[in-house]
């Protein structure tokens with residue numbers, strides 16, 4: 249009997265027996281909605297019991313949700329952190345409760361031993377890819393850029409700005425004339441772009457619009473059209489995410505480039521957790537997803553159809 253109890257106690261946890269709490273940021277963008285549905289799908293396929301909490305863009309709600317998961321005694325926690333700072337206490341509480349945490353798609357300014365792993369893109373590289381596309385496209389032409397930043401204090405906003413600036417550095421003909429947050433939403437992207445257009449001679453002085461995500465770009469495209477401008481030709485449109493709507497804009501000739509961010513961060517996260525909970529296998533700390541550039545030359549209609557078919 250003692251032997252069988254010992255065996256039962258040491259039997260590794262299979263993915264199907266895992267209960268995982270997921271603190272999601274909210275539903276600010278098409279990409280975010282896709283990440284949520286892919287995460288639920290990945291959990292279902294693996295028989296994982298996923299406890300989902302939508303924080304409605306508020307860090308305090310995320311902290312509350314994580315504390316709730318700890319109190320429930322979940323086996324692991326996924327968190328997409330809305331901003332970079334302010335996580336030390338709650339991550340320490342999870343660590344003390346022996347609950348591994350995996351970060352999804354955004355980073356934190358906290359000690360690396362407070363989380364098991366991070367599954368995210370190289371966000372500086374995303375900005376660099378977008379910036380390099382612009383450098384290659386405009387050549388020597390003078391180009392005033394307006395930039396729509398993501399959520400203030402979030403790692404994609406910080407890093408995508410940095411990467412873009414790195415790419416255009418040394419190209420004095422390309423300058424960022426205006427830069428403001430659009431909070432990763434379509435409506436804010438539109439509103440801020442309207443202001444940029446007014447401030448820049450009805451948009452005539454703007455050569456390119458760089459948005460930290462596609463949703464803000466789609467909002468900005470609308471603002472350009474409302475002002476009688478032709479997005480994609482009067483003003484270059486470059487952004488990040490590769491969601492279906494930006495491919496629809498490319499098909500219409502209204503967007504020029506996007507950098508892909510996969511919404512499947514949960515698949516690798518669940519793999520890492522299953523291995524860790526089974527026998528303590530330590531994963532790589534940073535699992536980096538691809539950052540592929542798409543332009544109208546890359547079959548935008550096909551990319552639209554594929555993503556729609558995947559349930560984006």
Ligand code: AHR
Nearest residue numbers: 277279280353404432461
């Ligand atoms: O953290 C990833 C970013 O968050 C996506 O690029 C954006 O669409 C989302 O809101």
